[in-house]
Amino acid sequence: MRPIAFILALIFGSFILVACDQSGPIKIGFIAELEGPGSDTGMDSLNALKLAAQQINAQGGIDGRMIEIIPRDDQKSPEVAQKLVQEFAELGVDAIVGPIISSIGMAMLPVINELGIVTVSPTVSATDFAGFRDYLFRINTTTRENARAYARRSITEGRNRVALALDGQNEAFADSWYREFLLEFDERGGRVVSKVWINTKDVTHAIAASQLLDGSPDGIVLISNGVDSASLAKEIRERNQDVSLSAAEWAxxxxxxxxxxDAVEGMELVQAYDRYDPNPRYQAFIADYIQMFDHPPGYSAVLTHDAATMLFTALKTKHPDQTLSNALVTLPPQPGLHQELMFDQYGDGNRDIYFVAIQNGRFIRVQ
Structure with missing residues (x-):
């Protein structure tokens, strides 16, 4: 054997041995924004994943192997996210949990498909992800279900002239949400009087608030994260105390x-879970989360725990010759914190959704 061929054979053989090593920890990469505006969803998600892993590890792990979480901050940068997927591959992760926002998911998708890394996102929801058999699995509903529900509610509540603020740092989500909202809203006789992109170079929240109010809308919908939606609401309320405010589920x-x-009192939005659900499984999660992290979980934590349930169950029950991807799509329904969980043939999940309004500083479910 020629020297170069011999070396390549050694390298390949070493790779096979490492890849087949079932004695070490099960490595789960985690990716989300962990610092800066909007990082509360990323941190809640990471905390829920840590809790789920701790619960599995306390029971002896999966076939005696402990779960190891490897967290990384995507910095809300598509380029950073792609590099992190490459890093995860080099670290030999068994799967990735995340990302949180759709724009990062779009950037990651070609890389995880090329490398064959199963990735379970708790929250990405752009319609462009749905209906494809790839390595991205989604727990959440799509913008089609959510945005169209907002459009129907707006018409029902007499908000026929609506202005929308769209977050330029999550364009994949915001644009998908807007398109779905517009289709339903237009069909029902509604009119979008203005559309303003925020978190862009030249548009401050103060400027955006003025532009949103220029067309005298009946309602304003903020398609942004919680922090930016709070800031925008304050700017809008300084200029108008009466216009109805809604925020996309992301907020x-x-x-x-x-x-x-006070600026967000009365604001309506959709949620993928009922914060006050009395069922014991959910209440136990709340208690465990608060005990571990000293604050209540947000929606991304709930969806991430459900994502971990599906991922860890598939890892535990899959046949040795079965791929993780196949195990996930053939997994029977699993009990989640609020509802049964299941992926369809494309790795798409679905969730019940609820409208809530902020009343006295709490999210209260409304009919």
Whole structure:
């Protein structure tokens, strides 16, 4: 054997041995924004994953192997996210949990498909992800279900002229949400009087608030994270105390209320879970989460725990010759914190959704 061929054979053989090593920890990469505005959803998600891993490890792990979480901050940068997927591959992760926002998911998708790394996102929801068999699995509903529900509610509540603020740092989500909203809203006789992109170079929240109000809308919808939605609500309320405010489901975090204060009172939004559900499974999760992290979980924590349930169950029950991807799509329904969990043939999940309104500093479910 020629020297170069011999070396390549050694390298390949070593790779096979490492890849087949079932004695070490099960490595789960985690990716989300962990610092800066909007990082509350990322931190809640990471905390829920840590809790789920701790619960599995306390029971002896999966086939005696402990779960190891490897967290990384995507910095809300598509380029950073792609590099992190490459890093995860080099570290030999068994799967990735995340990302939180759709724009990062779009950037990661070609890389995880090329490398064959199963990735389970708790929250990404742009319609462009749905209906494809790839390595991205989604727990959440799509913008089609959510945005169209907002459009129907707006018409029902007499908000026929609506202005929308769209977050330029999560364009994949914001644009998908807007398109779905517009289709339903237009069909029902509604009119979008203005559309303003925020978090762009030249548009401050103060400027955006003025532009949103220029067309005298009946309602304003903020398609942004909780922190930016709180800031925008304050700017809008300085100029108009009466216009109805809604926020996309992405904004439904504790930070929205904490930072928005009186400006977000009465704001409506969709949530993928009922915060006050009395069922024992959910209440046990709340208690465990608060005990571990000293604050209540947000929506991304709930969805991440459900994502971990599906991922860890598939890892535990899959046949040795079965791929993790196949194990996930053939997994029977699993009990989640609020509802049964299941992926369809494309790795798409679905969730019940609820409209809530902020009343006295709490998210209260409304009919």
């Amino acid at each position: 439904g975090t504790n930070a929205l209320i904490e930072q928005g204060g």
